[in-house]
Amino acid sequence: TVLSGVGNGSGFYIDAEGGYLLTNHHVIGDSKYVKVRLASGRELVGEVLRSDSARDVALVKTEQVALRPLPVSVQAPAVGDELVAIGSPFGETFASSLTKGVLSGTSVVKEFKYLQSDVKVLPGSSGGPLIRRDGSVVGIVQGGVGVTPGATVNLFVPIDEALSRLAIDIKR
Secondary structure (H helix, E strand, O other): OOOOEEEOOOEEEEEOOOOOOEEHHHHHHHHHHHEOOOOOOOOEEEEEEEEEOOOOOOEEEOOOOOOOOOOOOOOOOOOOOHHHHEEEEOOHHOOOOOEEEEEEEEEEEEOOOEEEEOOOOOOOOOOOEEEOOOOEEEEEEEEEEEEEOOEEEEEEEOOOOHHHOOOOOOOO
């Protein structure tokens, strides 16, 4: 769970040695530092290293953690692929919740490409990973678009675009 002055959301480590994690810009806002609360309850201070408000992605660095980072796959999932999202919907009460769905397609909203899925997205899920069946991250939870709660189209930032916008080169 990532906590900032503007609220809270989710995040995930892409490098445990360096303590680098990804989340959304709207989760961290203009904060230079955020609090990161691990599933164990341990709290860390995170420094926002890079952020792109237009693409709504951010890179945060904490001290080294004894967690295995999630592998990243820049190969886009196919329509119909099973996907899961992990996050902290409605805050820490439901931290580490997992929801499941399928990729229903891609959408372009305000010039940006998004993965579209029926994976359930709730407030606080933002910034969490969208994971393919093989365990690799293919996207970052963005949020739902719609006029009625529960009747939304759920969108996810493709991981390759997030990495590119944040100038991150993942060693494979």
